[in-house]
Amino acid sequence: MTTAGMARGAVVLALLLGAGLxxxxxxxxxxxxxxxxxxWFALGLSLGALVNVWVHSLTGGRWGEAIRPDALRLGAAVWPLAVLFVPVLAGMNALYPWASDAxxxxxxxxGELASHSTGFKSLWLTPWCFVLRGVMYLALWSLLARLTMLPACTRSxxxxxxxxxxxxVSVSxxxxxxLMSLMPLWYSSVFGLLAACSQAMSGLAAAVVLCARRAGAGEAQRLGDLGNLLLMYLMTWAYLSFTQYLIIWGANLPHEISWYVVRRDGGWLPLAWALAVLQFALPLVVLLFRRAKRAxxxxxxxxxxxxxxxxxxxxWLVLPSVPxxxxxxxxxxxxxxxxxxxxARTAVPRGWAMPVARGTGSGGQHD
Structure with a gap:
């Protein structure tokens, strides 16, 4: 084993020891x-990258060619990341309050819900059904990632x-x-769409970080297009987040407002302000300038x-819901x-990726 390998092993061992403590x-x-x-953050990078590949296959444009190789490599990590969900399934009785007394x-x-509305909820939130659905989601996304690499599908x-x-549908x-069932009495009809938008934004952001490093002098137009797409995602995220907050806070119903109460009273307001600045205000101001987007x-x-x-x-989505x-x-x-x-570094070795097909046709070339 090389010195670098021993050093990485020592770091991993130290981190695992820290997690155990x-x-x-x-x-x-x-x-x-x-x-x-x-x-959930890491999965969002992978699935969000695939979302942008699929959007590019539908719309075409030179913007997608700039990020497509990196996005496909990110998307190929879905299956290795699925394995890292096993600890959550194994510890679901400790993590989810509805599982221990299923x-x-x-x-x-x-005393919390009307009797006519508890039947489906009780069936849905049972351990065996939860595990079955989780395996189905992960298998489905892994299949979509694999099909995306095939010649017949990669640009279809x-x-x-x-x-x-x-x-x-599946990510919702x-x-x-x-995430939502961490507080099983809380619900929001926009929560799934908000999660999908966040993943698409994180996947594009990761691909942009990778492709911007090798951008040449003639890539200004493509970078500007990618900046516009990032701007669209963050404005959509901000709109959905504020709409969810405004409707729930205005209605002031106990089962709905509880999600925000624990985030207001539990010492989480600094994180909320950090999100408002880092995921909306600061990027918005920068991305409004064409020169900034093309740099x-x-x-x-x-x-x-x-x-x-x-x-x-x-x-913000997970931790305040866990006591x-x-x-x-x-x-x-x-x-x-x-x-x-x-x-994840161990599960997804450096340079690992599914074989990526080189599709033919002009689907990705038109503006």
Whole structure:
């Protein structure tokens, strides 16, 4: 083993030891919550990259050619990342409050929900059904990623249209299962669309960071188009987020407002303001200027800020819904994120990717 390999092994071992100590100190539930947040962020990079590949297959344009190779490599990581979801499935009884007393059936919601609305919810939120759906989502996304690499599908508008529809439905259900059900009495009809928009933005941001490093002097137009697409994603995310907040806060219904109450009263307001600045205000101001969008370093910097904001957004979605002392998250979440990064680095070796087909035709060349 080389010195570099031994050093990497020592770092991974130290991180795993740190995660073990964190689990012993804070509890399994908190570590699983931080792991779920890190995993959701990483999955969003991979699935979001595929979303932008499918959009490009539908619309064409030179903008997509700039990010397509990097986006395909990111999308190929779906299957290895699926393996890293196993800890969540294994620890679901500790993480999800509805799972530990699933044997009670509809009695879990007694006094909270009307009797006529508890039957389907009780069936949906049962461990075996939860695991089955999770495996189906991950298998479906892995299949879509694999098909995207095939010559017959890689630039096919028909396949891209079907893939986007399947992805939109499945990721909405997955967001409800894995994130919303952390607070099983809370619901939002826009939550799934918000999750899909966030993933598309993070996937594009990751691809932009990778492709901007090798952008030449003649890439200004393509970089400008990518900057416009990033601007569209962040404005859509901001609109959906504010609409969800405005409607829920205005209605002031207990089952709906509880999600925001724990984020207001649990010491999470600094994170909310950080998201408002890093995932909306700061990128918005920069991306309004054409010169900034066409400068590789500036655009890569904006994309990097959006990636950081997406990690913060994953923490915002998951961590306040998991019971813990707020101050514990400020050190636990970064530690677990580093451990997850080390695990993902092992599961997805450097340079690993599915074979990518070189499709023919002009589907990606027209403006």
């Amino acid at each position: 964190a689990a012993a100190w804070t509890g399994q539930t908190q570590v699983l919550g931080a792991w779920l947040a890190a995993w 044997a009670r059936g509809s009695a879990r919601w007694a 508008p028909r396949f891209a249209a079907v893939a986007l529809i399947v992805y939109g 259900l997955a967001a409800v299962d894995w 590789p370093r500036v655009l890569a910097g904006v994309a990097g800020v959006l990636l950081l904001a997406q990690l913060l957004a994953a923490w 813990a002392a707020p101050l514990a998250w400020w050190w636990l979440a970064p530690v677990v994120a580093l451990v997850f990064a080390a695990a």
